[in-house]
Every structure is written in structure tokens, then in C-alpha cells.
Amino acid sequence: MYKSIAAELVAEALNKSTEETTKMIERPKQLQHGDYAFPCFALAKEKRQSPQYIASELAESLSNPAFSAIEAMGGYVNFTLHKEHAGSHVLQTIQQQQAAYGSSTVGQKELVTIDLSSPNIAKPFSMGHLRSTVIGSSIGLLLEKQGYQVVRINHVGDWGTQFGKLICAYEKWGDEAKVRRNTIPELLKLYIRFHEEAAQNEQLDQEGRDWFRKLEQGDAYAKKLWRWFRDVSMEEFGRVYELMGVTFDSDAGEAFYNDKMDRVVKELEQKGLLSLSEGAQVVELNTYNLPPSLIKKKDGATLYATRDLAAAIYRKETYNFSRSLYVVGHEQNLHFQQLKIVLMKMGYDWADGITHIPFGMVLQDGKKMSTRKGKLVLLDKVLEQAIQLADDNISKKNPNLIHKEEVARQVGVGAVLFHDLKQERIHDIDFSLEDMLRVEGETGPYVQYTHARACTLLAKSEMNLTSPEIDKDTAAEAWPILSQLLQFPEAVTYAAANYDPSRIAKYVIDLAQAFNSYYGKVRILEEDEKLAARIGIVTAVKTVLAEGLRLLGIGAPKQM
Known part of the structure; x- marks a missing residue:
């Protein structure tokens, strides 16, 4: 409220927009310098006068009963509030509004989807997934306080080659009784062992890919194992989310989009966007100085990008979002740049509302935590x-x-x-x-x-x-x-x-x-x-x- 009053006073005196002056107004670092400050340094070149002179002239021309003093200090105009009036006003406002204090209707009930948390099934919920979960959850609460409708989506990692590797490991070394007694830790041991053995035996990676291809093709045994791994994982995740008080509106993971990817691939073909690169199907992005977006591997397997394209289209058609937020680590910057551009090339103007919200990693001893190397804090x-x-x-x-x-x-x-x-x-x-x-x-x-x-x-x-x-x-x-x-x-x-x-x-x-x-x-x-x-x-x-x-x-x- 009071910042707006100061901004309007300055805007009128300088013949500028209130929006412009609002962005320029600061909070002095020390309370004795007032409650708001308008810096005049940017005006010096425009007016060909010193910031101190501009501040002095501007301060003399301003007055409002909300402020006990408006005075120049260096290159700033400092605004000091009438403390008893402002203090009484804020206490009365908080008493009347209670928890609604600080709320606004700026969102106008527009719908925002937030993709957050998204742990991988069959692996423990590690500290590495804490950041996406708590940052995304808090952003959702903040946007709701600003008047937006928020749909929270837990896009769990429940598909991909890693599940072929896990099934392969279970088949070779798994003990069903041990896994049933202590599912997630035992599956983690198998996953780690697979990567240790694969470092010595390149054939293992191919066997893992073969199992994933079976899973994609609907092999009954592979799907049975996959469902078991997913169900146990979601139960375990639910326990952690309940502890943290985090809830979701959807837990549609990567597998949910399996039957929605063909449509995306066909649409890319029809619009002339697909090309072959070393046997793989890609969307070229060289005009954007970006590497191509990989849509299908040489063996026909789909990829992360294919599923995210299908997910983005599904979310738009289902929720009609005004903004779609992805709270995902900064190492995925390139992926989200590519995702947005491919959607735009497909003719989807709403892709402009897609925003990647990156964050830093949780490091252990200065290094990234790694599931495959067993370096995890649960x-x-x-x-x-x-x-x-x-x-x-x-x-x-x-x-x-x-x-x-x-x-x-x-x-x-x-x-x-x-x-x-x-x-x-x-x-x-x-x-x-x-x-x-x-x-x-x-x-x-x-x-x-x-x-x-x-x-x-x-x-x-x-x-x-x-x-x-x-x-x-x-x-x-x-x-x-x-x-x-x-x-x-x-x-x-x-x-x-x-x-x-x-x-x-x-x-x-x-x-x-x-x-x-x-x-x-x-x-x-x-x-x-x-x-x-x-x-x-x-x-x-x-x-x-x-x-x-x-x-x-x-x-x-x-x-x-």
C-alpha cells in the first residue's frame, strides 16, 4: 500500500509510469534511513544532472500525509512513514484479514500445473528428491495465495531403460522372499549390482535394453514385475509425503503416457518435423543453436522427450493451464528448452506458458548423489x-x-x-x-x-x-x-x-x-x-x- 503511494508520487513528479517507479523503489538497509527509497542514479544521464541534485529537487516537490518525512540523502529520496498511523493500520488489517493477510487476486483463478517431486520407482526416496518436492509444494501454496488455481502433478519416473536393467538384475540375482520382506532396499542393491557388473560385462546393458523392449511390447511377466515394483514404491513414497504434509492432485507418471506417444510421433511426421539421424528419429533444432531432440531411438524405443511432449499436450487438453511449471534440477535446462521449442514448432502457442524452474543439487562431500553407485542419503x-x-x-x-x-x-x-x-x-x-x-x-x-x-x-x-x-x-x-x-x-x-x-x-x-x-x-x-x-x-x-x-x-x- 505505502510503497504504491510513494511510487505514484514519484511517477507524477517525473512524468513516468507508476509501474516503472514501483520497480525502482527500494527498502533502505537501515531503518533510520526511512521506510522506502527512490534511487536517482538512473536519471542522472537522462537529465544530465547529478543524482544528489535530482534527489534534492524531487524530495522538495513531494508530500503526502502518509509520510512524516520525504528527504534527500545522497542520490536517494527517502520516505519515512508516520509510525503510529502505519502501525495501527497494519495491525488492524491483520486482525481483520487474519491468515488472508498478504493474499491477492492477481491470479484471477487462472490454472497453473506444477510438475514436482517425481522420484523414480523401485529406488529409495533420497535427499536428492527433497528439493523438487519442497520447492514445488511451496510455490504451489504461494500461487494459491496469489489467486491461482494449482494442480500438483507427481510425474513419477516409472518407465525407461532402467526398469529393463532392474528386471534383468532381479532375474539374475533376485531372491523373491528377500525382496518381498524388504522391497525397496533389496531392489536398490540389485540396481547397484547391475551397474557394477555391467562395468565389467558390456553384454549386460544389452540384456537390460532387451528386457525394457519386452516391457514396452507388453510382455506379461515383465509387466507383472513392473507393477509390483511400482505399487510398493508408491506406498513407500506415500509414507514420506505424509510425513512432510505434501499432497498431489495427480501421480500420472511416465508410463501413463505410453498410449499417448504414437499420436505425438504421427503429428511430428505429418508436420514434417521428423528426420533421421544415425537411424534415430529426431527433431532438428540447429536453427536455435541446440542439439536435436531425440524422439525415437534406432531400435524404436521412446524417450524422455517423447513422453514429456505427450504429457504437455495431455495436460493442456485436460486442465487448460495458463502456465505449466516444471520444478526440475538445473541439469535438465537443455531438455526443457528443447521441449518448449518442439511444441512451438508443432504450432502450439500455449507452449509459451511452459516454464522450467531449475534448482541446484544436494551434494555429498561436494559430489552429486548417485543411485547407481549407492551414494545416497535416504x-x-x-x-x-x-x-x-x-x-x-x-x-x-x-x-x-x-x-x-x-x-x-x-x-x-x-x-x-x-x-x-x-x-x-x-x-x-x-x-x-x-x-x-x-x-x-x-x-x-x-x-x-x-x-x-x-x-x-x-x-x-x-x-x-x-x-x-x-x-x-x-x-x-x-x-x-x-x-x-x-x-x-x-x-x-x-x-x-x-x-x-x-x-x-x-x-x-x-x-x-x-x-x-x-x-x-x-x-x-x-x-x-x-x-x-x-x-x-x-x-x-x-x-x-x-x-x-x-x-x-x-x-x-x-x-x-
Whole structure:
């Protein structure tokens, strides 16, 4: 709201669009420099004047009752809010809107599909799949808060040559009784052994390809094994998703599109887009300075690209999305460039709405985790350790806590999810169980504890809050908190527009730190004429912290 007022003032004075000036307005790094700042450096060349002179002239020409001061500082025009008015306004807004604070209708109920998580069946759910799952889930929550309809799709990896290799390994070395007792770990051992043996025996790879061809051709025995592997895997994945509180609208994996690929290949042929390259069928993309998109191998087997083309068309026809998002690691950048261009060449203008949201890898000892080499950290084990650690801490510090098991789950899982989501999405992350399970500092448990502290204060106060009004002194004392509360809608808008949950993670840390600093200096529950104002501040902090955590897919316990 107030940023818009400042932007409109500057736009009118400079005869520019409000949209342009809104993008230029910044938040000063230090509160004493005001609440908003307009930099004048970009105007210096245009006006052939120094930024300092432009800022001085501009500041003198601006005024609005929302601001107690508009003044030049260096090459900036700084806007300082009337703290008691702005503070009272934000507290009243949060009280009226509750969890809806920060929501908008910018999405206008347009439908967005999100392809996220997508683990491979017959393999354990490793830390490598955590990022796609939690980033995609949070992006979905952010877009819903912006007024979009969201369809979450778990495009599980349940097809491809690796299943021929697994069937081959099971046939050679598998023990049905052992596999049935401990399915996923035993299948993983077989998969690893296949690759170890194949390094010494090239014939094995061909046998794996042969088994996959049988599977594609509908061989009954191969399909029976494949269904068994898939069913057990989906059950195991479901247990991990339930722990994390992640849900999907569809788990149509790669195999779902087997009967939809012929149509794609025929359409590519009819439109003259297919050509032969060393016996394989490809779509040439040399005019885009890209390698060709491989549609069918020399032996007629379909590929990842074929299935993704079929999936994109199916999703458009089924959901009529305005945007289709793929939360997939950055190593797949080329694949999604090719996918989008091939669809455009097929005449599908809606392909412009396809967006790849890349992210960095989870590394172990600086290297990529690898299923085939057995270098994996299992997500369910990490979650279980985190929950156990949370349970141990609760037992020591608050042994009589009601619903201890549920709180331990929220705190343990929250620690793992927050550790990932606070990172810049595109950066690689070095796996450190110690860092992930830490409860102090910039962590999920720290934010959760702050929320629980606010809940405890409100329970002790037993005050029925009306319309919170704050005076000048209270506003000044609590301004670091009030300033943060004012920024929440802006943080949500930025995070949703940039597909960046880390913006919300950093926001809730900043708000929690501001509140804990206030808590350490002020006797919040002291019976005086300002008690209602202080309770209004605590209530607002509790509401916004809970909503910020929810947008990250993390629970907000009322007690810890």
C-alpha cells in the first residue's frame, strides 16, 4: 500500500509510469534511513544532472500525509512513514484479514500445473528428491495465495531403460522372499549390482535394453514385475509425503503416457518435423543453436522427450493451464528448452506458458548423489532422525507437553524443510545432517519457537482484542516489527512472481528476530494503558509467522 503511494508520487513528479517507479523503489538497509527509497542514479544521464541534485529537487516537490518525512540523502529520496498511523493500520488489517493477510487476486483463478517431486520407482526416496518436492509444494501454496488455481502433478519416473536393467538384475540375482520382506532396499542393491557388473560385462546393458523392449511390447511377466515394483514404491513414497504434509492432485507418471506417444510421433511426421539421424528419429533444432531432440531411438524405443511432449499436450487438453511449471534440477535446462521449442514448432502457442524452474543439487562431500553407485542419503531416515531429536529436546525441556508426538513431527520435519527452503533455489547445497537438524540460529525450529512464544503470551493475557491502536512511543519501540509486518504482502508477491520460497524463509527469520528483540526489551504483559497495543502486536506476529510457515509447508505449533 505505502510503497504504491510513494511510487505514484514519484511517477507524477517525473512524468513516468507508476509501474516503472514501483520497480525502482527500494527498502533502505537501515531503518533510520526511512521506510522506502527512490534511487536517482538512473536519471542522472537522462537529465544530465547529478543524482544528489535530482534527489534534492524531487524530495522538495513531494508530500503526502502518509509520510512524516520525504528527504534527500545522497542520490536517494527517502520516505519515512508516520509510525503510529502505519502501525495501527497494519495491525488492524491483520486482525481483520487474519491468515488472508498478504493474499491477492492477481491470479484471477487462472490454472497453473506444477510438475514436482517425481522420484523414480523401485529406488529409495533420497535427499536428492527433497528439493523438487519442497520447492514445488511451496510455490504451489504461494500461487494459491496469489489467486491461482494449482494442480500438483507427481510425474513419477516409472518407465525407461532402467526398469529393463532392474528386471534383468532381479532375474539374475533376485531372491523373491528377500525382496518381498524388504522391497525397496533389496531392489536398490540389485540396481547397484547391475551397474557394477555391467562395468565389467558390456553384454549386460544389452540384456537390460532387451528386457525394457519386452516391457514396452507388453510382455506379461515383465509387466507383472513392473507393477509390483511400482505399487510398493508408491506406498513407500506415500509414507514420506505424509510425513512432510505434501499432497498431489495427480501421480500420472511416465508410463501413463505410453498410449499417448504414437499420436505425438504421427503429428511430428505429418508436420514434417521428423528426420533421421544415425537411424534415430529426431527433431532438428540447429536453427536455435541446440542439439536435436531425440524422439525415437534406432531400435524404436521412446524417450524422455517423447513422453514429456505427450504429457504437455495431455495436460493442456485436460486442465487448460495458463502456465505449466516444471520444478526440475538445473541439469535438465537443455531438455526443457528443447521441449518448449518442439511444441512451438508443432504450432502450439500455449507452449509459451511452459516454464522450467531449475534448482541446484544436494551434494555429498561436494559430489552429486548417485543411485547407481549407492551414494545416497535416504530422506525418510533424515526425517526420522530430525523428529527423534525434536522429541528428545521436548522431553528435556517440556516433558508434560500435550500432543508431544505431533509437535516433535512438526519441529523435526520443519527443520529439514526450512533448511532447504531458506537457500537460494539455484544454488547447490552440501548435505550436512548437523546443519539440517540445528534448532538455533536461522532455522525452522527458531521460527516455530517464536510463534509458540507469541501463543503463550496471548494465552496468559486472556485479553479480547478489539481494534488495536498504538501511540507514537509504542510504534517507535515496536517499529522493527511493524515495518516487517508491512512488508509481508510484498514478500509474498515477490516470492510467487520469482518462484522463490527462500524470500519467505528469510522474511519469517527477520520477523522472528525483530519480535524476540522486542520481547527481550519490553514487559509485554505489564498492566498499563498500552497493554492492548502490545497484545495487538503479538497477535499480528503470531498470525503472520503461522502464515509464513504455512507457505513453506511447515507447521506452527502453539507450544514447544
